[in-house]
Amino acid sequence: MSQTRPILYSFRRCPYAMRARMAIARAGVECRLREVVLRDKPAEMLEASPKGTVPVIVTPDGTVIEESLDVMAWALAQNDADDWLTPDHGNRADMDALIAECDGPFKRALDRYKYPNRYEDEGVVREDQRTLGVAFLEKLNAQLDGRQNLFGERVSYADIAIFPFVRQFANTDRTWFDAVPLQHLQAWLARHLDSDLFKQIMPKFPQWKTGDQEPVFPAR
Numbered sequence: 692m693s694q695t696r697p698i699l700y701s702f703r704r705c706p707y708a709m710r711a712r713m714a715i716a717r718a719g720v721e722c723r724l725r726e727v728v729l730r731d732k733p734a735e736m737l738e739a740s741p742k743g744t745v746p747v748i749v750t751p752d753g754t755v756i757e758e759s760l761d762v763m764a765w766a767l768a769q770n771d772a773d774d775w776l777t778p779d780h781g782n783r784a785d786m787d788a789l790i791a792e793c794d795g796p797f798k799r800a801l802d803r804y805k806y807p808n809r810y811e812d813e814g815v816v817r818e819d820q821r822t823l824g825v826a827f828l829e830k831l832n833a834q835l836d837g838r839q840n841l842f843g844e845r846v847s848y849a850d851i852a853i854f855p856f857v858r859q860f861a862n863t864d865r866t867w868f869d870a871v872p873l874q875h876l877q878a879w880l881a882r883h884l885d886s887d888l889f890k891q892i893m894p895k896f897p898q899w900k901t902g903d904q905e906p907v908f909p910a911r
Contacts, residue, residue, distance in 0.1 A: 694751065695751050696721050696722055696723050696751070696907070697720070697722050697723070697748050697749060697750045697751060698722065698723045698725060698747075698748070698749040698905070699711075699712075699715065699722035699723065699724050699725065699746060699747075699748055699908055700725050700727050700733075700736045700739075700740075700745050700746060700747040700748075700749075701724060701725070701726060701727065701745050701746050701908075702726070702727045702728070702729055702745045703726065703893065703895060703896070705729075705745050705746075706855030706856050706858070706859050707744070707745065707746060707759035707855075708745045708746045708759070709855040709892065709893075710759055710763060710851055710852050710854070710855050711746040711748075711759045711762040711763055711766075712746070712892040712908070712909075713851045713888055713889070713892055714762065714763035714766040714767055714775075714848075714851060715762070715766045715908070715909065716888060716891050716892050716908075716909040717766075717772055717773060717775075717851075717888060718766040718767055718769055718770040718771070718772060719770055719772065719909070720766050720769055720770070721907055721908070721909070722748070722907070722908045723905035723906075723907070723908075724896060724899075724905055724906045724907070724908035725899035725905060726896040726897065726898055726899050727745055727898070727899065728898045729745075731898070733899065733900065733901065734901075735901065739755050739757075740755055740757040742757065744757070746759055746762050748762050748765065759852075760790070760794075760852065763848065763851070763852065767848070773845065773846060774845070775846065775847050775848040775851065776847075776848050778842030778843050778845070778847040778848075778849070779838075779842060779843020779844055779845055779847075780838075780842050780843045781842050783848075785842070786841075786842060786847060786848050786849035786852075789841065789849050789853065790848075790849055790852045790853060792827060792830075793827065793852070793853045793856055794856075796823070796827065797824055797827040797856065797860075798856060800820045800821075800823035800824040800827075801820075801824055801856060801859060801860050801863075803815045803817070803820040804817055804820040804821045804824055804860070804863060805859065805860075805863045807820070821864075824860055825871070828857065828860070828873055828876055829873065831853070831857070831876050831879075832873045832874070832875045832876040833875075835875035835876055835878075835879050836875050839879070839882070840879065841853070841879075850879075850883070854880070854883045857876070857880055858880060858883075858884065861880060891909055891910075892909065894910065
């Protein structure tokens with residue numbers, strides 16, 4: 692395994708790691724993949740990034756990149772193969788604002804909708820959190836009216852950054868989600884779930900432990 696490749700600590704089902712892997716894969720940046728089990732994090736990852744969340748990139752010169760949007764930016768700075776950072780409509784600031792809404796209020800509601808038992812001390816009512824989350828989904832649905840993606844016909848940085856969290860929200864109660872009147876969003880989600888890029892970044896890998904081989908990601 693070439694030591695000139697960066698190390699990528701990832702967890703297959705984490706939406707933050709998903710969006711980072713999608714950017715890395717589309718940019719064609721080869722990494723040494725270390726698949727993490729979150730209840731048994733490797734010491735090497737915690738030494739590099741004590742906050743203990745994925746994704747984490749460690750570059751060959753020792754630089755640590757430990758926020759998913761920073762990982763995306765790092766990958767796209769090397770090769771923005773599909774001009775994700777230059778959407779058909781709007782600009783980077785518009786995309787960043789929508790992503791911030793996803794990562795802030797929407798993610799807060801998503802966590803409390805998906806894991807209400809973790810927030811019992813807050814008096815969380817699961818249905819109320821779902822309603823809060825749906826407000827953001829309705830905004831996305833309206834933005835998708837008449838276009839294939841959030842900022843035009845082409846996939847953008849914002850689509851990739853937001854998609855994994857919509858997927859997680861939908862999968863919390865898929866029967867309910869499929870029945871709500873969000874047809875544009877549901878079609879958008881289906882397209883991304885069926886995309887070659889998403890399929891490329893979702894193979895299962897065994898938990899990495901010290902001394903194990905590191906698969907090349909994305910796979911050749």
